[in-house]
Amino acid sequence: MARRFPAGAPGGRLVIASHNAGKVREIGELLAPWGVTVVSAGELGLPEPEETGTTFVANAELKAHAAARASGLPALADDSGLEVAALGGAPGIYSARWAGPGKDFGHAMGEIERRLAGAADRRARFVCALTLAWPDGHADTFLGTVDGTLVFPPRGDRGFGYDPMFLPLGSSETFGQMDGAAKHGISHRADAFAQLVAACFAGPAAS
Numbered sequence: 001m002a003r004r005f006p007a008g009a010p011g012g013r014l015v016i017a018s019h020n021a022g023k024v025r026e027i028g029e030l031l032a033p034w035g036v037t038v039v040s041a042g043e044l045g046l047p048e049p050e051e052t053g054t055t056f057v058a059n060a061e062l063k064a065h066a067a068a069r070a071s072g073l074p075a076l077a078d079d080s081g082l083e084v085a086a087l088g089g090a091p092g093i094y095s096a097r098w099a100g101p102g103k104d105f106g107h108a109m110g111e112i113e114r115r116l117a118g119a120a121d122r123r124a125r126f127v128c129a130l131t132l133a134w135p136d137g138h139a140d141t142f143l144g145t146v147d148g149t150l151v152f153p154p155r156g157d158r159g160f161g162y163d164p165m166f167l168p169l170g171s172s173e174t175f176g177q178m179d180g181a182a183k184h185g186i187s188h189r190a191d192a193f194a195q196l197v198a199a200c201f202a203g204p205a206a207s
């Protein structure tokens with residue numbers, strides 16, 4: 001049974017257990033209608049845990065447990081990435097690491113283009129595991145996906161990470177061209193978040 005949110009949460013506060021500014025912004029936007037006070041792991045000065053898991057779910061759980069333990073608050077972590085079909089699912093859980101310590105996603109997108117050279121199959125999907133963990137060790141995890149194709153050169157300067165080269169199925173705009181609301185209508189993160197809301201947040205969203 002998933003634990004319902006504000007039960008037991010001091011002041012309805014929740015830590016967004018991510019050091020990625022793009023994710024913190026998107027998760028903040030998704031949480032906004034729910035009347036939750038959010039604070040990010042960076043604002044609390046929490047360390048960035050080493051992602052030693054071999055799956056999105058394992059890494060989301062590891063990040064959420066670390067932040068919940070360290071802060072004494074419920075913590076929401078996101079582990080996500082891009083799976084490219086013709087690359088056997090790479091970069092997958094290594095999506096952040098492909099950008100290197102300088103977080104150079106221009107380089108990471110170029111690397112994918114180079115490795116795809118000649119391949120007709122341009123299918124890809126984004127995956128997002130979201131874990132809401134509690135200081136007592138309870139955790140609930142939800143997995144979201146969105147299917148699409150890759151375009152080169154990348155298009156748009158909105159969003160973050162691999163967004164400019166990801167064209168979701170049925171769309172004429174990449175995630176890098178869409179505004180936040182359009183991306184939240186279809187994204188892997190919004191898919192996982194909708195499941196979290198259904199399981200963990202009581203009542204309707206505040207209007």
Ligand SMILES: O=P(O)(O)OP(=O)(O)OP(=O)(O)OC[C@H]1O[C@@H](n2cnc3c(O)ncnc32)[C@H](O)[C@@H]1O
Pocket residue numbers: 017018019020023048051063078079080081082095096097105126159160161162163175187189
């Ligand atoms: O672990 P945290 O601190 O949350 O931040 P991170 O950037 O390291 O996050 P991940 O370990 O989950 O790595 C996921 C990478 O996949 C990419 N990614 C995930 N969701 C994305 C999205 O919605 N749009 C574009 N790229 C995305 C992005 O480059 C992320 O850095």
Ligand SMILES: [Mg+2]
Pocket residue numbers: 051096
């Ligand atoms: Mg990470």
